Amino acid sequence: MGIESEKWILMVTARTPTNIAVIKYWGKRDETLILPINDSISLTLDPTHLSTTTTVSVSPTFHQDRMWLNGKEISLQGGRFQSCLREIRARAQDVQDKKKGIDIKKEDWQKLHLHIASYNNFPTAAGLASSAAGLACLVFSLAKLMNLKEDNSQLSAIARQGSGSACRSLYGGFVKWVMGKEDNGSDSLAVQLADEKHWDELVIIIAVVSARQKETSSTSGMRDTVETSALIQHRAKEVVPKRIVQMEDAIQNRDFPSFARLACTDSNQFHAVCLDTYPPIFYMNDTSHRIISCVEKWNRAEGAPQVAYTFDAGPNAVMIARNRKTAALLLQRLLYNFPPESDTDLGRVNNFI
Amino acid sequence: MGIESEKWILMVTARTPTNIAVIKYWGKRDETLILPINDSISLTLDPTHLSTTTTVSVSPTFHQDRMWLNGKEISLQGGRFQSCLREIRARAQDVQDKKKGIDIKKEDWQKLHLHIASYNNFPTAAGLASSAAGLACLVFSLAKLMNLKEDNSQLSAIARQGSGSACRSLYGGFVKWVMGKEDNGSDSLAVQLADEKHWDELVIIIAVVSARQKETSSTSGMRDTVETSALIQHRAKEVVPKRIVQMEDAIQNRDFPSFARLACTDSNQFHAVCLDTYPPIFYMNDTSHRIISCVEKWNRAEGAPQVAYTFDAGPNAVMIARNRKTAALLLQRLLYNFPPESDTDLGRVNNFI
Numbered sequence: 069m070g071i072e073s074e075k076w077i078l079m080v081t082a083r084t085p086t087n088i089a090v091i092k093y094w095g096k097r098d099e100t101l102i103l104p105i106n107d108s109i110s111l112t113l114d115p116t117h118l119s120t121t122t123t124v125s126v127s128p129t130f131h132q133d134r135m136w137l138n139g140k141e142i143s144l145q146g147g148r149f150q151s152c153l154r155e156i157r158a159r160a161q162d163v164q165d166k167k168k169g170i171d172i173k174k175e176d177w178q179k180l181h182l183h184i185a186s187y188n189n190f191p192t193a194a195g196l197a198s199s200a201a202g203l204a205c206l207v208f209s210l211a212k213l214m215n216l217k218e219d220n221s222q223l224s225a226i227a228r229q230g231s232g233s234a235c236r237s238l239y240g241g242f243v244k245w246v247m248g249k250e251d252n253g254s255d256s257l258a259v260q261l262a263d264e265k266h267w268d269e270l271v272i273i274i275a276v277v278s279a280r281q282k283e284t285s286s287t288s289g290m291r292d293t294v295e296t297s298a299l300i301q302h303r304a305k306e307v308v309p310k311r312i313v314q315m316e317d318a319i320q321n322r323d324f325p326s327f328a329r330l331a332c333t334d335s336n337q338f339h340a341v342c343l344d345t346y347p348p349i350f351y352m353n354d355t356s357h358r359i360i361s362c363v364e365k366w367n368r369a370e371g372a373p374q375v376a377y378t379f380d381a382g383p384n385a386v387m388i389a390r391n392r393k394t395a396a397l398l399l400q401r402l403l404y405n406f407p408p409e410s411d412t413d414l415g416r417v418n419n420f421i
Numbered sequence: 422m423g424i425e426s427e428k429w430i431l432m433v434t435a436r437t438p439t440n441i442a443v444i445k446y447w448g449k450r451d452e453t454l455i456l457p458i459n460d461s462i463s464l465t466l467d468p469t470h471l472s473t474t475t476t477v478s479v480s481p482t483f484h485q486d487r488m489w490l491n492g493k494e495i496s497l498q499g500g501r502f503q504s505c506l507r508e509i510r511a512r513a514q515d516v517q518d519k520k521k522g523i524d525i526k527k528e529d530w531q532k533l534h535l536h537i538a539s540y541n542n543f544p545t546a547a548g549l550a551s552s553a554a555g556l557a558c559l560v561f562s563l564a565k566l567m568n569l570k571e572d573n574s575q576l577s578a579i580a581r582q583g584s585g586s587a588c589r590s591l592y593g594g595f596v597k598w599v600m601g602k603e604d605n606g607s608d609s610l611a612v613q614l615a616d617e618k619h620w621d622e623l624v625i626i627i628a629v630v631s632a633r634q635k636e637t638s639s640t641s642g643m644r645d646t647v648e649t650s651a652l653i654q655h656r657a658k659e660v661v662p663k664r665i666v667q668m669e670d671a672i673q674n675r676d677f678p679s680f681a682r683l684a685c686t687d688s689n690q691f692h693a694v695c696l697d698t699y700p701p702i703f704y705m706n707d708t709s710h711r712i713i714s715c716v717e718k719w720n721r722a723e724g725a726p727q728v729a730y731t732f733d734a735g736p737n738a739v740m741i742a743r744n745r746k747t748a749a750l751l752l753q754r755l756l757y758n759f760p761p762e763s764d765t766d767l768g769r770v771n772n773f774i
Contacts (some may be wrong), residue, residue: 208435298686299693329699333651336701340652340693346682347717348689354707364700 076126076168080213084122085115086197087236088272088386090331090378091315092338095294095304095329100147102232105294105301106308108245109261109315110236111388113272120201122186124209126172130181137186144184145225151229160214176187177214186211191279197380199286203230206236213381217378224258230302238266242319244312253311267322270388273393275402277355277383285383289342297348302342308334324390328373331388335378344408351381355406359385362405366398374398427772429521430480433566437475437558438468439550440589440624441739442445443684443731444668445691446598448647453500454606455585458647458654459661461598462668463589464741466625473554475539477562479525483534490539490555497537504561504582505560506535511569530567544632550733552639556583557590577611593617596674597665605672620675623741624748628755630708630736637702639734642695649699656694661687677743681726684741688731704734708759712738715758727751 093108113119133153135144143152160177164170172180184206188198207227210217218226220238228235228245235256236243241263248256284292293300311330318326342349352360360377367373375398376388389395422550446461453690466472486506497503517523525533541551560580564571571579577588581598589596589608594616601609637645664683671679695702700737705713713730720726726753729741739760742748 227654296686298660298690299652299655302652302659306655307651333649333697333699336699337651337697340697344686344690344693346686346689347721348713350710350713353710357703357706360701368700410683 070172074128074169076123076170077129078163078165078168078170078172078213079117079123079125080209081121081123082205082209082212083115083119084201084208084237085113085119085240086201087233087234087243088197088378089233089380090327090376090388091308091311091334092378092380094289094338094341095232096232097247097298098251098253099291100151100249101256102148102228103253103256104232104245104247105304107247107312108233108236108362109269109312109319110233110243110245111272112237112240112243112264114264117272118188118197118274119192120186120198120205122184122205122209124206124213125182125183126213128180130183133182133184135184135186137381138188140322141148148203150228152203153210155226155229156207156210156214156216159216161217163213163215182210182213183356191219191276197233200233200237203227203234206230207234208238218243221257225253225256228253228258237402241266242274244316255362261316261319267319269322269391271392273387273389273395273398275359275385275387275406277353277359282351282382284351284381287343289349289381290355290391292347292349293341293345297341297344298345300341303337307337324376325373328367328376328388328390331376331378339379351383352379353383356385358405359387359402362401363387363398366401423648427481427522429522429523430478430482431516431518431523431525432476432567433562433633434474434476435562435565436472437554437561438466438470438472438593439554440465440586440596441550441731442586442589442733443729443741443748444661444664444687445731445733446586447663447691448643448653449585450600451604451606452644453504453551454583454609455501456606456609457585457598457600458657460600460665461586461589462665462672463586463596463598464623464625465590465593465596467617468626471541471543471550471554473539473541473551473628474556475537475558475562475567476556477559477566478536479533479566480536481533483536486535486537488537488539488591491541501556501583502559505556505579506563507537508579508582509560509563509567509569512564512571514570515731517567535563535566544629550586553586553590556580556587558626560587561591570627574610574612578606578609581606581609581611588621594619597669598687607738614669614672620672622675622743622744626738626740626742626748626751626755628712628738628759630706630738632682633691635704635735637704637734641696642702642734645700645702646698647764648695650694651699652697660690678726679727681741681743684729684731692732704736705732706736707740709736711758712740712755714753716751719754 083151087110089108089110091109095105097103097105133144157177204227224235224238235258239260242261315330363375363377374394378386389398440462440463444462445455448458450456450458470662486497510530516525557580573591577591581588588611593699668683671688679687715729716730731739742751
């Protein structure tokens with residue numbers, strides 16, 4: 069093919085926001101293909117805030133696939149990266165750039181090596197879905213680089229094999245990850261329920277309680293839950309399917325009280341099944357509990373939900389305010405209850421995003 | 422009857438230990454009769470440690486029923502006290518003491534008034550089952566005073582109407598509260614599974630994380646759970662019945678690994694359904710979590726459970742060591758991890774009982 073001798077480099081940069089599940093994904097029915105035991109629904113954040121930026125590049129001068137995360141080289145040998153790379157290369161198309169003298173045939177992609185540089189503008193592995201943004205961005209940028217013809221839904225099924233929740237970051241707005249029925253995972257992919265304009269009054273505030281990496285990874289945590297919790301199957305089979313229907317309705321109708329109630333109870337139930345795991349998994353801490361109490365107290369005082377909260381696999385609170393005015397009031401309350409000047413390092417909130 | 426003019430006083434003093442559930446009671450099917458949604462199993466503590474001491478007295482000079490708890494007068498008007506007093510008076514018998522010139526006919530008890538003084542030798546309403554010991558002791562001492570013919574199991578059904586878990590404190594050793602089927606609660610009572618000598622190697626250590634009164638009372642907490650948790654009925658109907666059988670076997674066979682696994686997972690599941698309640702109920706705090714992690718780590722390192730933990734409606738840890746030697750090692754570990762001299766007042770354990 070003669071491209072080895074040339075010195076060109078081809079690059080694509082993409083940015084992908086993280087997404088926050090309001091009906092949670094927790095538990096797989098297939099560990100390798102990453103097939104979940106229930107549907108989930110998420111909100112994709114505005115990419116100007118929590119997001120991953122990834123540059124993928126290909127050049128005949130590269131001699132192996134390499135990746136850097138936040139400036140530090142990491143291994144691409146993991147099964148999940150390999151799955152994504154394999155699935156994308158299998159769908160790669162011809163790429164030509166006559167100006168640069170680039171002429172890649174689809175079969176060349178099997179031999180060409182990639183350099184991948186990825187940055188998160190927020191704490192990594194702290195329960196803020198960094199892997200969702202990261203893998204979605206990786207798959208999306210590689211798909212652009214290799215000129216894939218697949219649409220975002222089809223790409224989501226590839227991203228899913230890198231990190232389950234990554235599939236939901238391929239769309240903006242409100243996204244459902246349909247668990248699917250097929251053993252090969254072909255129907256386990258993301259669909260957009262409504263775009264980002266549908267309900268754009270909502271404001272998301274994230275309180276970074278701890279930016280430390282979590283002690284129990286989501287992968288091992290959910291495996292332990294599926295193996296040991298006596299409640300997880302009841303949740304997946306009986307509770308979540310009803311909540312998915314209700315949440316779709318709440319989003320469709322911009323019904324904030326229902327949305328908030330479902331988001332809060334589903335977050336709590338996810339942490340409940342973590343606690344029902346053996347040994348138990350604790351992602352929330354006393355500060356998380358205080359934030360919940362603060363929000364619940366306010367919602368009760370107002371007689372109607374003003375703010376919903378949801379916590380992923382970490383102590384950090386994601387709060388969804390019904391509109392900008394409420395978000396401003398929420399920030400006031402949080403700053404009052406968790407003053408940033410506080411000189412105690414126990415129980416304080418480090419940052420608001 | 423002529424007893425009004427006499428100046429005699431008749432007293433009975435009794436001491437009743439608290440009990441610690443290892444398969445938890447959480448949720449009622451009848452709020453007034455206090456009928457639970459599942460069976461539960463507990464260990465009754467040694468009465469020389471956590472216990473209530475109650476003196477009940479009757480005299481024609483008393484003009485109303487009165488009660489003092491820890492030296493402070495409290496109201497007896499609550500429905501639960503009234504239920505117990507009514508049930509006991511209905512079963513009262515003749516009492517004679519010729520030396521003192523006392524001759525009470527059973528019907529006199531309806532008119533005679535009582536003075537009740539009760540002391541807990543441990544924190545009240547801090548999730549250490551103070552009401553269990555208290556109501557069991559009240560019923561037991563009144564039954565003695567009024568010469569009731571009922572056995573402890575029948576008395577347990579009366580104590581149950583004062584505080585559900587009180588029924589289990591009428592026996593020593595290992596006790597099961599059978600939920601019963603009858604609408605009138607007549608078959609919802611305590612039975613002794615094994616006496617205190619059956620498995621007397623076990624040593625209980627209680628770490629008082631906080632002696633403050635809990636924010637959510639058990640009564641309102643379990644009502645909220647039954648009304649709002651999507652998991653509680655599955656727990657009560659599907660999970661607990663199997664665990665009851667397994668726990669009875671573990672106790673019968675003095676099988677510590679099974680006993681520990683069941684006790685820990687059931688405690689965790691009880692706290693999981695609290696978290697699944699809306700708004701969520703948090704009884705454990707970061708210190709409780711650290712104690713669990715400490716015990717789990719040790720058990721894992723030893724390859725077999727050395728210590729079981731269980732938490733009631735509060736952050737205080739009840740740990741059950743397999744024998745005295747293990748208990749001594751546990752105390753060492755706890756004192757190392759939670760040094761009593763520590764000058765931080767966040768996250769420390771106040772006391773070991």
